[in-house]
Amino acid sequence: MTSKVDIFIGSIIHWNSEADQIEYIEQAAITVQDGRITELSSNATHISHLQSTQSNSITLLSSAQFLIPGLIDAHIHAPQYPNLGLGVDLPLLKWLDKYIFALERKFEDLIFAKHVYTKVVDKMIAHGTTTACYFGTIHTDSCLLLADIVQSKGQRALVGKVNMTVNCPQDYGETLQESLEETERFVAEMKKKNYSMVQPIITPRFAVTCEMATLQGLAQIASKHNLPIQTHLSENSDEIATVLKMNPGCRTYTEVYERAGLLTKKTILAHSIHLSDDELASIQQHSASIVHCPTSNCFLQSGVCDTVKTMYRGVNIALGTDMGAGYSPSILEVMRRAVDVSSVLTSCRKKEEKAKSSSDIQNQDEAEKMSSGTKLRPPLNFERAFQFATMGGATALNLADKVGNFSVGKQFDALLINLDAVNSPVDFTAHLNVQEKFVKFFFTGDDRI
């Protein structure tokens, strides 16, 4: 029996990993068999011989349309969705105490959990997130329910049961034994479900709410089942101070995770803002990834992650909404913010350099030369932000053989963008080339009321 072949002809944009650059193809043909890409051609004419075969369906994209890979949100708290946009008044630790722990506690109730989790997964899919890495809560059964909902809606995801054993509110926390036993139960139940799209991920919340014994116990479970790990790292200065006080033998926050055995090539470190060069080197040596969450970092006044430096240190970067910190369920919005915060960081650095060199050498002309010299790298560009949201995310989530771009052999995991759709923020004009179409899509947000 021959299987059905689908062919899509038109403009595509994706990250070409071999060339390490974005690829804009004006007239591509993607051939898909049983959900997998079997051919990608930049010259659509060669597929004419297939058109007569009955089992083929051919989709011709209009000049206003193009395909991009599905977007990847590598850090999102599903239970915090009801808090989206609320609680802008407090920094991280106070924000968790005031808004988040009380909300997450409610997910013991499976009816409430089903209501929120159905809405959040629908919302993510509506924003083009075809793959997500979710934090749940400490409640094993509601995390299993989240996995059921994700699978039933056809999203690809990693789902984590959160662990927190110290510095917890009275009514939202676990003992060390409960935490490890419930994690084993979560993993066992997920294995039984054997979902095609959803996998478990080990999830120590962060080193403020997990003492070394918890971190080590979870690292052992991850190693035993060969599972990925997600946690938060170096998001906020009070958080870092607390972690270092709790672990006096460690010089840095990253070292706490390293000593626990939590840094692996399947480890995803959300935020990772205030890292020293040594910490970046250690993350790079373990081939762990970081998740940049600029909307959340602005919202909680956490600081600015230097993505350009992180990238040049050889660390893989993904993007995350970090919902319900922040204000947006959209990875497209996160891409734009990543570009914005990097531009601001670069211009501040330029100013600092200029001030430093003018006070150093007391010579305005020299100062001018130095400030625009080679020391400073250019800020993040939109194409690299797109790489973070696609291949960067796929690499972080250990899914680079399945999603992230349109390489042959991967799943056909794609978004059809139509600039001419009803209520499109773009006034589409036919003369746009494929690159201009992409730039319009990238930068043209629209908040009409």
Ligand SMILES: Nc1nc2[nH]cnc2c(=O)[nH]1
């Ligand atoms: N942004 C954010 N940071 C955290 N660090 C520990 N828990 C959280 C959380 O829920 N959100």
